Amino acid sequence: MEKISVLGLDIGLKRIGVAGCDGLGLLATELTTIKRASFAEDVEKIREIVKKREATLLVVGIPLTMNGEIGPQAKQVMKYAKRLSKALNLPLEFVDERLTSVEAEEQLKNSKKYSIFNKELIDKKAAAIILQEWLDNRRRREASEKEGREDSGEW
Numbered sequence: 001m002e003k004i005s006v007l008g009l010d011i012g013l014k015r016i017g018v019a020g021c022d023g024l025g026l027l028a029t030e031l032t033t034i035k036r037a038s039f040a041e042d043v044e045k046i047r048e049i050v051k052k053r054e055a056t057l058l059v060v061g062i063p064l065t066m067n068g069e070i071g072p073q074a075k076q077v078m079k080y081a082k083r084l085s086k087a088l089n090l091p092l093e094f095v096d097e098r099l100t101s102v103e104a105e106e107q108l109k110n111s112k113k114y115s116i117f118n119k120e121l122i123d124k125k126a127a128a129i130i131l132q133e134w135l136d137n138r139r140r141r142e143a144s145e146k147e148g149r150e151d152s153g154e155w
Contacts, residue, residue, distance in 0.1 A: 007031075007046075007055045008131025009084075010097065010123050011077045016042065017123030019131045020053050025138065028131035033120035039080075043087045050088055058090050061097025061130035068096075095134050097126070 004025035010017035016034040021027060034045045049055070060081040065071045070078070078094070085092035 005053050005055045006057045006059055006131065006134070007049065007053065008059045008061075008127045008134065009046075009081070010061050010127040010130055011080055012036075012123060015120060015123045016046070017120075017125070017127035018046070018049060019124060019127035020049075020055070021131060021135055025135050028128045028135060030124040030128045033123045039083065039087075043084065046084065047088055050090065055090065058085055058088070058092045059131050059134045060092060060094055061126065062094045064096050064098055066098065068098075093134065095130050095137075097130050 003023045004021065005023070006021050006025070008019035008021075008028055010019075014036055016036060018031045018034060019028050020031050021029070031049065034042060036042055058081070060077065062070070062074045062077055064074055081092055081094070
């Protein structure tokens with residue numbers, strides 16, 4: 001099995017939550033929260049993490065509207081993510097992130113780490129949820145492709 005290094009990003013107007021995964025691509029972990037400054041400064045901060053973790057892909061949560069459409073906020077995030085991907089020279093994939101911040105808050109409340117003042121914690125937890133969803137979907141995809149090959153007699 002090849003080593004995988006992917007960064008999950010929860011891009012907000014004020015902060016970017018960042019998550020990474022283990023080398024097998026099984027588990028997403030919260031890494032940090034970046035306070036947004038200029039685009040160039042944001043890129044440099046993320047570039048440092050990419051370099052340190054040898055990341056080869058960015059996974060970004062897209063805040064679709066509740067009926068699954070790309071609204072103004074999702075368009076902004078997609079535009080920013082595409083600029084980031086280009087600046088870092090890394091491929092980019094999107095994940096529907098509806099309710100990840102709510103889920104992150106719930107998980108933190110359950111772990112007694114929640115505070116309405118600690119938005120940074122919510123952002124990096126949301127990034128980990130986004131990345132975990134992508135990792136789980138990737139595993140399901142690979143399993144069904146493998147099943148398809150086995151059914152057809154291919155290897």
